[in-house]
Amino acid sequence: MANTAIIARQLVKWFGEGESRTNAVQEVSFEIRYGESFFLVGPSGSGKTTLLSMMSGILRPNSGSVLIDNTDIWSLNNDELADFRLNRIGFVFQDYHLFPRLTTVENVAIPLILKRCDWDEAIEEALKFLDIVGLKGRAFLPPVKLSGGEQQRVAIARAMVSQPDILIFDEPTASLDGDSGKKIMAFVKSDILNEKRCVLVVTHDDRIFEFADCIMKMEDGKVTAIEKGLAK
Amino acid sequence: MIGLLKIAFKLLVNDKGKFAALLIGITFAVFLMVQMTSIFAGILQKASAVVTNIGAKIWIMDPSVTTVANSVPMPDYVQDAVRSIPGVKYAVPLYSGGATLKLQSGVYQSVTVLGLDDTSLLGRPELLEGNIEDIYAENGFIVVKDSEIEKLENPVVGTVFELNDHRGVIVGIAKVTNNGLFGIPSLYTTYNRAIQYIPSARFTSSYILVEPKVESDIATIKQEVANMGYLAITDEEFCNKISNFYKYKTGIGTNILFMTIISFVVGLSISGQTFYTFILENLDKFGALKAIGAKSQELVIMIVFQAAFTALTGYGLGVGLCTLMIFLAKMRLPNYASIVTYTDLGMAFLMVIIIAIFSSYIGVRKVLKIEPFDVFRG
Numbered sequence: 001m002a003n004t005a006i007i008a009r010q011l012v013k014w015f016g017e018g019e020s021r022t023n024a025v026q027e028v029s030f031e032i033r034y035g036e037s038f039f040l041v042g043p044s045g046s047g048k049t050t051l052l053s054m055m056s057g058i059l060r061p062n063s064g065s066v067l068i069d070n071t072d073i074w075s076l077n078n079d080e081l082a083d084f085r086l087n088r089i090g091f092v093f094q095d096y097h098l099f100p101r102l103t104t105v106e107n108v109a110i111p112l113i114l115k116r117c118d119w120d121e122a123i124e125e126a127l128k129f130l131d132i133v134g135l136k137g138r139a140f141l142p143p144v145k146l147s148g149g150e151q152q153r154v155a156i157a158r159a160m161v162s163q164p165d166i167l168i169f170d171e172p173t174a175s176l177d178g179d180s181g182k183k184i185m186a187f188v189k190s191d192i193l194n195e196k197r198c199v200l201v202v203t204h205d206d207r208i209f210e211f212a213d214c215i216m217k218m219e220d221g222k223v224t225a226i227e228k229g230l231a232k
Numbered sequence: 233m234i235g236l237l238k239i240a241f242k243l244l245v246n247d248k249g250k251f252a253a254l255l256i257g258i259t260f261a262v263f264l265m266v267q268m269t270s271i272f273a274g275i276l277q278k279a280s281a282v283v284t285n286i287g288a289k290i291w292i293m294d295p296s297v298t299t300v301a302n303s304v305p306m307p308d309y310v311q312d313a314v315r316s317i318p319g320v321k322y323a324v325p326l327y328s329g330g331a332t333l334k335l336q337s338g339v340y341q342s343v344t345v346l347g348l349d350d351t352s353l354l355g356r357p358e359l360l361e362g363n364i365e366d367i368y369a370e371n372g373f374i375v376v377k378d379s380e381i382e383k384l385e386n387p388v389v390g391t392v393f394e395l396n397d398h399r400g401v402i403v404g405i406a407k408v409t410n411n412g413l414f415g416i417p418s419l420y421t422t423y424n425r426a427i428q429y430i431p432s433a434r435f436t437s438s439y440i441l442v443e444p445k446v447e448s449d450i451a452t453i454k455q456e457v458a459n460m461g462y463l464a465i466t467d468e469e470f471c472n473k474i475s476n477f478y479k480y481k482t483g484i485g486t487n488i489l490f491m492t493i494i495s496f497v498v499g500l501s502i503s504g505q506t507f508y509t510f511i512l513e514n515l516d517k518f519g520a521l522k523a524i525g526a527k528s529q530e531l532v533i534m535i536v537f538q539a540a541f542t543a544l545t546g547y548g549l550g551v552g553l554c555t556l557m558i559f560l561a562k563m564r565l566p567n568y569a570s571i572v573t574y575t576d577l578g579m580a581f582l583m584v585i586i587i588a589i590f591s592s593y594i595g596v597r598k599v600l601k602i603e604p605f606d607v608f609r610g
């Protein structure tokens with residue numbers, strides 16, 4: 001049995017006060033193991049992004065805790081948290097957020113630059129990861145010259161370049177057609193996931209459910225169902 | 233850290249349109265400002281040309297004098313009284329006045345005539361041709377070889393002219409240290425010849441030039457002269473007095489000040505605005521950087537670096553452009569009044585620093601406020 005990567009305990013998050021208060025996430029607890037691809041699904045506004053953000057050290061919960069390798073990440077200060085994200089977590093944002101004025105390879109190298117790697121080494125390492133996602137030939141183009149699916153892969157390369165053990169995907173296939181979405185997820189499942197890593201995916205897209213080991217369903221900030229041991 | 237700055241640099245420079253707009257804004261502002269203030273500095277320097285050229289330590293004059301050319305003649309007893317002040321090594325008169333020459337071709341030309349004390353010739357110019365003693369020769373005048381000399385039909389030693397029915401002969405050609413402001417030629421002669429040839433009011437000495445025995449006597453001399461109802465000031469103070477006259481009494485100073493402020497405001501708004509749009513355009517990416525693990529202070533460093541780099545480059549371009557302009561202008565107009573002073577450069581530098589601080593402040597504020605969570609939510 002693989003080790004537990006993340007433990008969420010009684011996470012609560014609300015926005016606003018009084019009348020206009022929204023209980024975005026209400027007492028949610030669950031665990032993710034290394035080697036697992038964990039899907040978070042649910043209707044719009046059910047609190048998926050909010051939960052994901054609390055799990056990855058981006059949004060402070062009102063109460064509850066997130067343990068990653070037995071560290072309560074919300075007991076860290078802001079700078080420690082930033083370092084923690086830099087070293088342990090890879091993000092793939094829904095809108096990629098690639099810098100249009102940098103080349104593709106420079107975009108991919110950014111986490112390494114933030115880790116104070118030497119520029120040339122960072123670029124070299126980034127090239128390796130672009131090669132892994134099959135885009136070495138596009139390395140010196142600006143990302144806007146690439147297709148949506150290719151940009152998504154660039155974003156994945158950027159998330160992986162610092163070799164984090166937790167990968168976070170928010171709606172990775174929302175702006176892709178069915179085929180490209182499936183291809184990306186198949187790639188993530190076969191080439192990125194291993195027993196030392198876990199992948200946490202937020203999605204609406206039931207076409208990619210087949211790539212999930214575990215699916216957690218949310219509604220109105222609450223967990224309604226967890227299905228485990230799905231894919232093989 | 234170098235990697236971060238490299239990223240910041242690329243983000244800035246690769247956005248060619250915005251970078252160009254930023255540079256143009258700052259370059260333009262610096263250029264205008266340095267240009268304005270150098271012209272003004274040039275005018276001021278020229279306005280005091282006679283003071284620096286004569287080189288006397290203390291100048292005594294009527295208190296109502298505003299510029300060298302507008303001297304108010306003083307009665308002769310002032311000179312005698314000054315000579316008897318303890319601490320005065322010597323005191324000699326200086327004549328400064330305007331006259332009209334009739335040239336050989338029959339053309340009339342205004343000139344400034346400086347009459348040097350007959351015995352000491354204090355304030356004598358450095359000669360390029362002729363001997364200073366020739367100034368004592370009959371009808372002897374020395375002409376200053378400045379940019380105006382051609383208005384006297386390029387005289388040489390021996391050229392004659394007429395001055396109020398007196399004959400005048402050029403006996404020497406003097407080197408000029410500072411050109412005057414008024415665009416007319418200058419002649420030197422002796423004090424006595426000057427007051428003899430040029431009709432004037434009852435009083436004759438325009439200035440009394442004084443050399444103190446020691447530096448520390450200056451204060452007493454000033455005081456004694458003030459008691460007589462006249463003004464004694466050092467050459468430096470005289471230059472300042474003239475500068476202040478042009479700065480505060482003529483409107484030139486105010487106009488230059490306005491222009492400088494306007495160019496500053498225009499530069500500030502163009503660059504501030506452009507930098508702000510630049511930050512806004514990249515805001516979600518900065519948010520993504522934060523999410524990935526960039527610390528706030530790293531983002532601040534990136535932005536400050538971008539602002540500082542643009543400001544300094546614009547400063548360099550602006551100053552360079554200005555120097556080039558002045559150089560070109562001086563090639564065509566040798567008398568073009570413009571000097572780039574360190575004060576002007578310092579002021580322009582201060583201005584771009586303010587622009588950089590202002591721009592990075594608005595950028596930093598924006599970037600510090602952005603929550604990575606908002607980037608996540610799209």
Ligand SMILES: Nc1ncnc2c1ncn2[C@@H]1O[C@H](COP(=O)(O)OP(=O)(O)OP(=O)(O)O)[C@@H](O)[C@H]1O
Nearest residue numbers: 015016022024043044045046047048049050051609
């Ligand atoms: N910053 C905020 N201020 C106020 N309310 C917020 C804020 N962020 C989220 N919410 C509210 O919290 C609830 C959960 O939002 P969240 O973005 O987590 O939903 P989601 O499941 O990710 O939805 P979607 O599928 O549309 O992305 C929503 O009702 C939303 O309006």
Ligand SMILES: [Mg+2]
Nearest residue numbers: 048049050609
């Ligand atoms: Mg969402």
